Amino acid sequence: MQNKIRQLLYINIFIMIFSFQINAEENHIEIGIDEKLGAVLNGNLIFTNSDGEKVKLSDVITKPTLLAFVYYECPGICNSTLTELAWVVDRVDLVPGKDFQVLTISIDHTETSTIASQSKIDFVSSLKRKFPNTAWTFLTSDSLTISKVTSQAGFYFQKVGDEYKHSGGLIAVSPERKISRYIFGSQFNQFDVKMAMLDAKAGKTNPTVAKLLQFCFSYDPEARNYTLNITRIVGVIMLLGVGIFFAYLTILKRKRIIHK
Amino acid sequence: MANGTIAISEKSFFEEGTTKKAKGILSWLLSTDHKRIGIMYLFSISIFFFTGVILGVLMRLELIAPGRTIMDAQTYNTIFTLHGVIMIFLFIIPGIPAVFGNFFLPLQLGAKDVAFPRLNLLSFWIYLIGVILVLISLFVKGGPIDTGWTFYMPYSVRTTTNVSLAIFAAFVLGFSSILTGLNFVTTVHRLRAPGMSFFKMPLFVWATYATAWIQIIATPVIGITILLVMLERYFGVGIFDPALGGDPILFQHMFWIYSHPAVYIMILPAMGVVSEIIPTFARRTIFGYRAIAMSSLAIAFIGYLVWAHHMFTSGMSDTAAIVFSFLTFLVALPSAIKVFNWVGTLYKGSIDPQPPFLWVMNFIFLFTIGGLTGLVLGTLVTDIHVHDTYFVVAHFHYVMFGGTGTIFFAALYYWFPKMSGKMYNVKLAKINAGLFFIAFNTLYFPKFILGYMGMPRRYYDYLPEFADLQLVSTIGSWLMLLTVILIIYNFVSAMLNGPKAEANPWGGVTLEWHIPSPPPLENFDEIPTVTHEPYDFSQLKTMKYIPKGESND
Numbered sequence: 001m002q003n004k005i006r007q008l009l010y011i012n013i014f015i016m017i018f019s020f021q022i023n024a025e026e027n028h029i030e031i032g033i034d035e036k037l038g039a040v041l042n043g044n045l046i047f048t049n050s051d052g053e054k055v056k057l058s059d060v061i062t063k064p065t066l067l068a069f070v071y072y073e074c075p076g077i078c079n080s081t082l083t084e085l086a087w088v089v090d091r092v093d094l095v096p097g098k099d100f101q102v103l104t105i106s107i108d109h110t111e112t113s114t115i116a117s118q119s120k121i122d123f124v125s126s127l128k129r130k131f132p133n134t135a136w137t138f139l140t141s142d143s144l145t146i147s148k149v150t151s152q153a154g155f156y157f158q159k160v161g162d163e164y165k166h167s168g169g170l171i172a173v174s175p176e177r178k179i180s181r182y183i184f185g186s187q188f189n190q191f192d193v194k195m196a197m198l199d200a201k202a203g204k205t206n207p208t209v210a211k212l213l214q215f216c217f218s219y220d221p222e223a224r225n226y227t228l229n230i231t232r233i234v235g236v237i238m239l240l241g242v243g244i245f246f247a248y249l250t251i252l253k254r255k256r257i258i259h260k
Numbered sequence: 261m262a263n264g265t266i267a268i269s270e271k272s273f274f275e276e277g278t279t280k281k282a283k284g285i286l287s288w289l290l291s292t293d294h295k296r297i298g299i300m301y302l303f304s305i306s307i308f309f310f311t312g313v314i315l316g317v318l319m320r321l322e323l324i325a326p327g328r329t330i331m332d333a334q335t336y337n338t339i340f341t342l343h344g345v346i347m348i349f350l351f352i353i354p355g356i357p358a359v360f361g362n363f364f365l366p367l368q369l370g371a372k373d374v375a376f377p378r379l380n381l382l383s384f385w386i387y388l389i390g391v392i393l394v395l396i397s398l399f400v401k402g403g404p405i406d407t408g409w410t411f412y413m414p415y416s417v418r419t420t421t422n423v424s425l426a427i428f429a430a431f432v433l434g435f436s437s438i439l440t441g442l443n444f445v446t447t448v449h450r451l452r453a454p455g456m457s458f459f460k461m462p463l464f465v466w467a468t469y470a471t472a473w474i475q476i477i478a479t480p481v482i483g484i485t486i487l488l489v490m491l492e493r494y495f496g497v498g499i500f501d502p503a504l505g506g507d508p509i510l511f512q513h514m515f516w517i518y519s520h521p522a523v524y525i526m527i528l529p530a531m532g533v534v535s536e537i538i539p540t541f542a543r544r545t546i547f548g549y550r551a552i553a554m555s556s557l558a559i560a561f562i563g564y565l566v567w568a569h570h571m572f573t574s575g576m577s578d579t580a581a582i583v584f585s586f587l588t589f590l591v592a593l594p595s596a597i598k599v600f601n602w603v604g605t606l607y608k609g610s611i612d613p614q615p616p617f618l619w620v621m622n623f624i625f626l627f628t629i630g631g632l633t634g635l636v637l638g639t640l641v642t643d644i645h646v647h648d649t650y651f652v653v654a655h656f657h658y659v660m661f662g663g664t665g666t667i668f669f670a671a672l673y674y675w676f677p678k679m680s681g682k683m684y685n686v687k688l689a690k691i692n693a694g695l696f697f698i699a700f701n702t703l704y705f706p707k708f709i710l711g712y713m714g715m716p717r718r719y720y721d722y723l724p725e726f727a728d729l730q731l732v733s734t735i736g737s738w739l740m741l742l743t744v745i746l747i748i749y750n751f752v753s754a755m756l757n758g759p760k761a762e763a764n765p766w767g768g769v770t771l772e773w774h775i776p777s778p779p780p781l782e783n784f785d786e787i788p789t790v791t792h793e794p795y796d797f798s799q800l801k802t803m804k805y806i807p808k809g810e811s812n813d
Contacts, residue, residue: 231484234484238477238480239477242473242476245442245445245476249445249446250449
């Protein structure tokens with residue numbers, strides 16, 4: 001038992017030192033994601049969609065949006081990011097095109113709408129659920145626009161040789177183009193995605209079940225995920241119990257006790 | 261108050277128990293009779309009160325002069341912690357509800373017992389288990405707890421003393437408190453005598469009722485907090501300790517979310533007792549009955565929303581601090597409503613200054629000082645100056661000891677003849693009330709000045725300029741010890757060979773004065789029907805038991 005605890009302690013210390021190093025790098029971050037929660041993406045930036053049409057960002061982002069920065073001919077992690085993204089949007093318990101949409105923006109300015117269109121066919125067709133064609137948009141643009149939109153989102157990457165070095169992750173954007181959440185990693189949890197989309201939608205009406213979910217789970221910015229808000233739940237259960245007890249005492253007629 | 265309630269029973273509850281087989285001490289320990297349970301609480305609580313007094317006197321003795329006097333710093337730390345833990349968890353929280361609530365709630369409602377007599381006995385047993393755990397924590401390896409009664413983080417996770425066991429004891433004691441609360445609420449709703457509507461209940465019942473709700477709702481919070489501290493201590497889960505990624509301020513919030521309402525668990529029943537004693541000794545119905553009843557509920561409610569005023573210097577937003585300061589001021593309103601109504605009751609009353617009344621006068625004086633200095637602490641600017649100084653220590657001793665403690669004695673002087681059937685030495689009791697007043701102010705008033713001058717609380721040593729007032733305070737502690745010993749002597753000698761008490765020595769009119777002293781096992785031969793308002797003294801003429809010197813015609 002003691003050995004195990006000691007092992008855990010060492011692992012903890014190792015993780016702590018390691019994370020400090022990452023933090024140190026984040027001060028002059030070159031590659032990675034620097035959270036810009038609350039930042040608003042410029043709606044006037046012009047992109048090209050997979051049909052070759054010029055579109056304004058404000059016309060694309062009109063509902064809660066799951067944004068991913070990738071490039072379509074990426075040999076590294078973007079492919080798996082996109083695959084995982086497709087996996088999770090296939091399962092997330094929201095109506096695509098109505099409750100949310102997906103947006104991928106290429107960080108490689110040499111990529112054209114033809115490449116984007118091929119990529120769209122690959123991923124949208126892999127989805128098993130009924131998925132409206134308009135609910136997943138694949139955009140490309142020039143290097144200046146790309147650098148503007150990525151730096152607004154805190155997404156930093158570098159070109160090394162023919163490849164781009166960058167990190168994976170999803171960004172939840174509200175209909176007003178405000179960044180509301182970052183979902184990190186290369187694998188995504190449908191629950192996290194659902195919560196992020198509901199949060200992005202916040203301010204508009206949510207279904208009751210979703211409200212309940214938001215009540216019971218809150219976002220922990222340190223741990224970067226949704227945690228069960230135990231104090232809230234326990235508090236509600238307790239007050240309910242006390243309320244029922246009080247109602248029982250006052251509403252139910254008291255029985256006369258028969259004394260011998 | 262009631263017509264046709266003539267209780268005829270030859271045997272009192274001392275002679276006849278609820279257990280048929282058990283004899284001797286077991287007939288008490290296994291008794292489900294609310295009166296016997298009340299007496300058992302009284303007995304155990306008195307022992308802990310005296311223990312707490314001794315610890316307090318030892319602390320004062322150490323502080324009689326700068327530097328080491330009779331103990332080292334670590335011993336001093338454990339002694340002030342134990343003084344706090346014992347006084348708060350074992351004496352003042354259970355004090356009035358467990359002793360007088362148990363004994364008099366069913367009597368004043370006209371019931372034969374509480375709603376759940378067995379649960380009541382279970383509460384007592386849980387209390388005893390809690391007590392045993394506290395005792396064990398003193399003697400096992402690691403040593404007695406030294407964190408202060410607030411168990412603040414992160415020290416309480418890092419100290420090597422027996423924190424876990426001691427706080428687990430507080431957890432267990434919490435259960436006792438919750439069960440008592442449930443029992444009382446149900447009793448008030450279900451077992452009122454016919455004719456007794458909510459607004460015909462005596463005010464002590466109202467206060468106990470409001471307290472019971474606080475016990476039910478607030479106590480689980482400390483339970484959860486304690487479990488989290490234990491989780492942190494045993495498994496290193498980071499909840500409160502910043503080194504593990506926890507948040508010590510979170511602990512303070514959770515602790516005070518319980519412990520501030522707990523202050524009202526302590527003081528509300530005391531206010532209820534005051535509302536009983538004043539009409540009886542002024543021979544006048546209470547002024548503003550409904551206002552007093554409702555102010556108990558108001559205090560219970562607002563009391564939940566002020567906890568962070570203990571944390572003004574701990575680090576929270578200015579907005580939060582201002583809101584909590586404002587809410588704190590709001591509590592002063594229902595408290596003042598009570599005090600004004602009590603004074604209003606005395607106006608033009610025919611006052612009979614018997615010992616219980618004199619103790620209530622002590623209470624009003626001391627509690628007013630305690631309450632007003634509370635406003636100094638509730639104001640953000642002044643709080644920063646006196647925070648964590650002797651000023652705070654003086655304030656809460658005026659409120660808790662000068663308030664609840666004083667009323668504990670007042671209640672004992674008022675109801676002792678009813679509980680035991682014996683009368684104490686009235687003259688000594690009156691002298692005691694005066695002595696207590698002098699001792700109390702000598703002991704605690706210098707602390708206000710010391711605190712204002714900058715003497716920090718909990719310190720083992722101090723600067724030479726504080727020495728004179730510290731000496732005065734220590735002399736006060738000796739006077740207090742003398743007073744307490746005299747009080748105990750008076751009651752013990754009355755119990756052993758005091759004269760037989762009248763059934764209604766003070767001329768009270770609430771239901772407990774309609775039955776013999778000590779009451780029979782089932783209280784009322786026949787459940788009374790209530791026809792009068794609770795403090796209608798016109799019924800005194802028609803009552804079976806009236807004080808000597810008041811004729812029946």
